[in-house]
Amino acid sequence: MLSFYDGFFLNLCVLIAALFVYKELVKKSSFEIQTVSTAIISGLLGGLLAAVLMRFNIATSTNSIIDLRIIPFMLVILYGNWLSTSITATLIILIRFMMGVSTYAFYNIIFILASWVIFCFCFKKIKNRWVSIIVMLTLSNIVYTVLNIILSEGKGLNILLISTYWIICILGGLIAVYMMDYLNETELIFKRNNKYAFTDPLTGLNNVRSFDLAFNKAKSKLEKSNESISIMILDIDHFKQVNDTYGHLEGDLVLKKLAAILKMSQDPKDIISRNGGEEFSVLLNDCDHKEAYEKADALRKVVENSFFAVKNGTITIHVTISIGITTYNDTTIEIDQLYNHADQALYAAKKSGRNKVCSYSQVIDPVSN
The missing domain is CATH 1.10.1760 (Arp2/3 complex 21 kDa subunit ARPC3)
Structure with a gap:
């Protein structure tokens, strides 16, 4: 006691x-x-x-x-x-x-x-x-x-x-x-x-850190197999106008809706991330360049034909996206350049008129494409 x-x-x-x-x-x-x-x-x-x-x-x-x-x-x-x-x-x-x-x-x-x-x-x-x-x-x-x-x-x-x-x-x-x-x-x-730390708080998608982890995992997997890996980087066209016209809170709703479309339109094995602002990326495992291009164009059409509700649903707007794609061991030879090449392809898509899909092959050889 x-x-x-x-x-x-x-x-x-x-x-x-x-x-x-x-x-x-x-x-x-x-x-x-x-x-x-x-x-x-x-x-x-x-x-x-x-x-x-x-x-x-x-x-x-x-x-x-x-x-x-x-x-x-x-x-x-x-x-x-x-x-x-x-x-x-x-x-x-x-x-x-x-x-x-x-x-x-x-x-x-x-x-x-x-x-x-x-x-x-x-x-x-x-x-x-x-x-x-x-x-x-x-x-x-x-x-x-x-x-x-x-x-x-x-x-x-x-x-x-x-x-x-x-x-x-x-x-x-x-x-x-x-x-x-x-x-x-x-x-x-x-x-x-x-x-x-690994999830974008607005959209619920992977953030940049998660993307990097998934990309490094895919690189390690490629060392043991001959699978193709593609990446698409997409950006909302004229998104600044949406924010300026309706406000940033309504712009966030557009980003959420686009994230939902990405989740529904991609395979479960694809890694979907928000890389910042209105830019998103999709890492396509075991996907050749032709299939990646078809997926990207299908996604572009879905977004183009979707309605985005703002102002408590009283207004619906349309947005479009531009997409850049590249594929390892097809359009890109160095795996570490995959993201950079897709980003260059995205820039080319925007520069050529927006609401387009552009392959990195069109950047390095624009005449033949």
Whole structure:
């Protein structure tokens, strides 16, 4: 049995360490959506944490002991669901009876069930989060105090014991909730940054970094096979006019619609990326030059005949795209020049009138093409 200060410090360390362990175990799942497996894990860990806190109980100067079993139970209610809460409550009750069958054990059932009702009610009814936490713990402590009065059988209330429990319970609960919120926020930021490190946030397509990774992977694959690899780079014609006329937010809608068209019109094995601004690229694996040209021209026609809604759908506009293409071991011999050659072909398509597909072969030999 630990002294008050040692016990309280150890309990806080156990709480914080347990929260980190929990986040590691469920880090691949969204904390906003509880699956059955994560709910079971949450419930089991909540009950296990309560058992550990009961084991490392805190001594008071009145030769009595107290523990923070109610804190993990509150956390499971706040961040879990009915299944995880039920598992934790059941485990706390069972573990308490394993420690000994007594009047105190039966009063523990009343305490847990009453706290369950209080926590759920406050969580749903009180909008301010921190006010809700304080009210939860205060009402739960009132139940604890009433039960102690009943158990004292008229011998008088142990004021020092009750006040000590109130202090460590409220303080421990606030620290635990703060840590859990901090871990959730950190996880959310990490997942968002990890996603946007490889994904364009506007269109959901691959970004430049993802394109580079895919291109390097394709290069490595070419060393072991004789497959062709083509690339098309496309650009929206006169996109600046769209932004100047309707605004950049409406221009973003046009970019999103074009991204959706690209996703629908290309094969699953093709790597579609937004390389910046209104420029997109498609890496065509195992695709010869003739097939790449046909795909590019088909895409150009689809975009030309599509409607792009702006101003909340009150206005529809048409846009066109210019596309430059090249193919490794056909129009481009050096693999590292593939993107550069496709970009030169795109420039030629724009220079020759836009809404066209231009091959790099037309850039290096314009007379014969």
